[in-house]
Each structure stands twice: as C-alpha cells, then as structure tokens.
Amino acid sequence: MDLRSGAIDAAQALMNAQSRRRSEGCYRMKIVLCGLVLLSALAGNAQTASSREAQQARILALEIAWNQAVMQKDSKAVAPLLDEQLIYIDDDGAVMNKARYLANVQEPEPRLLHIANESAQVRFFAASAVVIGIWREQGVRNGKAYVFRDRFVDTWIERNSSWICVASQSTLITH
Amino acid sequence: MRPMVHALMLTCALVASIAAEDNISSAAQSKVLALENAWNIAEEKSDVRALDLIFDNSMIYIDEDGALLSKAQFLAQTKNTHTQMQSLVTQTIAVRMFGGEMAVVVGSYRARGMEHNKAYLREGKFMDTWVLREGAWICVVAQSTPLRR
Numbered sequence: 324m325d326l327r328s329g330a331i332d333a334a335q336a337l338m339n340a341q342s343r344r345r346s347e348g349c350y351r352m353k354i355v356l357c358g359l360v361l362l363s364a365l366a367g368n369a370q371t372a373s374s375r376e377a378q379q380a381r382i383l384a385l386e387i388a389w390n391q392a393v394m395q396k397d398s399k400a401v402a403p404l405l406d407e408q409l410i411y412i413d414d415d416g417a418v419m420n421k422a423r424y425l426a427n428v429q430e431p432e433p434r435l436l437h438i439a440n441e442s443a444q445v446r447f448f449a450a451s452a453v454v455i456g457i458w459r460e461q462g463v464r465n466g467k468a469y470v471f472r473d474r475f476v477d478t479w480i481e482r483n484s485s486w487i488c489v490a491s492q493s494t495l496i497t498h
Numbered sequence: 499m500r501p502m503v504h505a506l507m508l509t510c511a512l513v514a515s516i517a518a519e520d521n522i523s524s525a526a527q528s529k530v531l532a533l534e535n536a537w538n539i540a541e542e543k544s545d546v547r548a549l550d551l552i553f554d555n556s557m558i559y560i561d562e563d564g565a566l567l568s569k570a571q572f573l574a575q576t577k578n579t580h581t582q583m584q585s586l587v588t589q590t591i592a593v594r595m596f597g598g599e600m601a602v603v604v605g606s607y608r609a610r611g612m613e614h615n616k617a618y619l620r621e622g623k624f625m626d627t628w629v630l631r632e633g634a635w636i637c638v639v640a641q642s643t644p645l646r647r
Contacts, residue, residue, distance in 0.1 A: 408594065410591075410592055410594070410602070410604050410625070412604070412623045412625060412641075412643050413643075414643060414646075415643075415645070415646040415647075416621075416622050416623045416643050416644060416645035416646060418591060418604070418623060446558075446638075446639075448599075448600055448627075448629045448638060449597060449599040449600055449629065450596070450597050450599070450600075451596055451597075451600050453627060453638070453639050455558055455560075455566070455639070472564070473564065474560050474564040474565075474566060474641075476560065476625065476627075476639055476641050478602060478627060480596050480597075480600075489594065489596065489602070490594070490602050490604070490625060490627075492560075492623075492625045492641045492643060493643065494560050494561075494562065494563075494564045494641060494642065494643045494644075495564055495643075495646070496563070496564030496565075497563045497564060498561075498563040498564060498565045
C-alpha cells in the first residue's frame, strides 16, 4: 500500500513537474508571442508615422506648387491640384467652383509680387488631410501697392495615390 | 445562358451595393445637417454643454477676423456676456461626403445680436469639416468668412 501510494505520489509529482514545465513553456511562449505582437505593432506605428511624415511633406510641397502657380498666374499648373468638384470660398466671401477659381487665377489684376505661406500645419483624418495656415500676399492693384494676410484651410483627399484639394477657404486676418 | 445569368446577378449586386452606399451617404448627410442645426440652436442659447458634445477636443475654429481659436477659446467666446446672439440663420450651399468618414458642409450665415449694447448684423460664408469617430459625427475644423462687398 505504502509502496503503491509512494509510486502514485512519485507519478503525481512527475506529472505536476511536467505540467509546470508545460505551463512554464506555455507562459514563455505567450510572452514571446506578446513580444512579437508588440514589436509588430510598434513597427506598424513607426511605419504609419513615417508614412504620415512622407504624406505631410507631399501635401506641403503641393501647397508650395499651388502658390508658385498662382504667382505665375498659371491656371494650367493649378488645375491638376484641384478636384473637379472643388468648393472655394475666397476671403471676400465669394463661393467659387473650380472653373471660376481658375479663371480668377488668370486675371491680369492684381500684379502679384510675392506670395508665401507663413505657416502651414497638416492634420490627418482617415483618408483626408487638412492644412491650416497663413497666406501672405503682396502685390499692386490699380497702381496701388498692397499686402494682406489670410488664414486658410485646405482640405485634401488621397485619390489614386495622389493628393487633390477638394475644398479651400480663406479669411482675411484683421485682428 | 449561364454567363448571362452571372452577368445579371453581378449587375444586380452592383446596383444593390451602390444603392446601399447612397442610402448610407444620405443618412450620414442628414445626421451632419441635424448637428449643424443643433449647433445653431446651441449657439443662439449660449449652450456651451451642447456645443462641447458637437466639437472634437482638438477642434480648430477660424473666426471672422481670421483669429485661430481652440475649442476652449470658442466655448469661452460663446459664453461671453458682452456679446449676445439673438438669431443665427444658416443656409446650406453644399454637403460633400468623403469615404463615409468625412463630410464638408459649406453654407452662408446671417447672425443678429447685441455686442457691448450695440446691435450687430453679420453675414458670411462658413465651411465645417466633420469626421465620423466611434460611430458619432464630430466637428474638427470650422471657419467663417465675412462678406466684403
């Protein structure tokens, strides 16, 4: 009886040890798996962040290209940056579609001397980006020199791997 | 015959999918426009609590004078006792949906009220950007541009 119970105890001790080892093994495996998941998530986040940085740089480059095209009154260069359904609100409150805005770009008056974005901040929302910035324009209208600053918001969406502007609004800074 | 049946089934599925998408888009538009209306009512009543629910915490608001306001600044301005809005009437010019998760509302506004005991009338255009977050539409960017004739 004692022998049998001793054998049973020994067998149970062995099973417990094996079970402990198995559970330790499982535990280690779980830690390794969690580590892998965490690493993969971190790598994914890093990739997303770098991808976002790249997209931000692309959008800001498009904003500069837009300014340069406006400066040269080159509506053909502006056109590909804008969606066909563009909604544009000018700083005098005029609402324009793409055709009207492009016609406005080509107007001989005013004579533009300098255009620049003083600041531009990009914020991403799902597959879209919003640029909030300050536009500074210097020129001559009817023989008179002028300078003004507008606060603008441009909304861009990614379509077929290209960013296009779908909405834009400007407000004259008077405060 | 079978290819024709398949083509017909495919067409039906496509039409059904487009119709479903249109319904979703239309429902989202209605929700966003209802929120625009709620915003007007809340602003008329200086109801900061209601406005707080409509705006994202990181909302950016560009005021008529070109000032950049945070949500907290906009809400504080709404509570300002020196300015009392009596009526705010808006008219929607366009609502555009982008991928079911973003909407841009463009419209005109006409606001009447009292500021430092003087009556005012302000007219302009606005553009509000809404995003769908956790099943609810919230405003992330809003801008006003006064009419300059």
